[in-house]
Amino acid sequence: MSSINATAGSPTQPTALICSGDNTATLTFQTNSTTALSIDANQNANCTSTGAITFPSGTTGQRPTGANGMIRYNTSNSTFEAYLGGSWSNIP
Numbered sequence: 001m002s003s004i005n006a007t008a009g010s011p012t013q014p015t016a017l018i019c020s021g022d023n024t025a026t027l028t029f030q031t032n033s034t035t036a037l038s039i040d041a042n043q044n045a046n047c048t049s050t051g052a053i054t055f056p057s058g059t060t061g062q063r064p065t066g067a068n069g070m071i072r073y074n075t076s077n078s079t080f081e082a083y084l085g086g087s088w089s090n091i092p
Contacts, residue, residue: 055080063088 025041036049047053057073064070066083071091074081080091 027039028035029037034049036047036051038046038048040046055071055073057075060074060076063072063074066086066088068083068085070083072081073079074088074090077090081088082091083089
């Protein structure tokens with residue numbers, strides 16, 4: 001497992017990023033040595049914290065150029081939407 005760990009800073013030592021590895025082909029992102037996200041060798045992502053994910057958001061007019069599989073929150077109609085088969089669709 002390769003880890004990127006952000007540790008809290010101090011007046012003399014600003015916030016630090018620490019990278020370490022153990023040859024398992026898993027990448028983890030940590031804060032204060034607690035794993036928040038891991039990505040395995042098959043590129044499966046796993047959020048392991050008790051927090052939440054904030055999706056990209058914006059109005060209908062701010063939609064990016066779509067690619068199948070994109071997900072975002074539409075602030076114009078207060079819905080989550082996904083880009084599927086060439087167009088944006090609301091997620092029920």
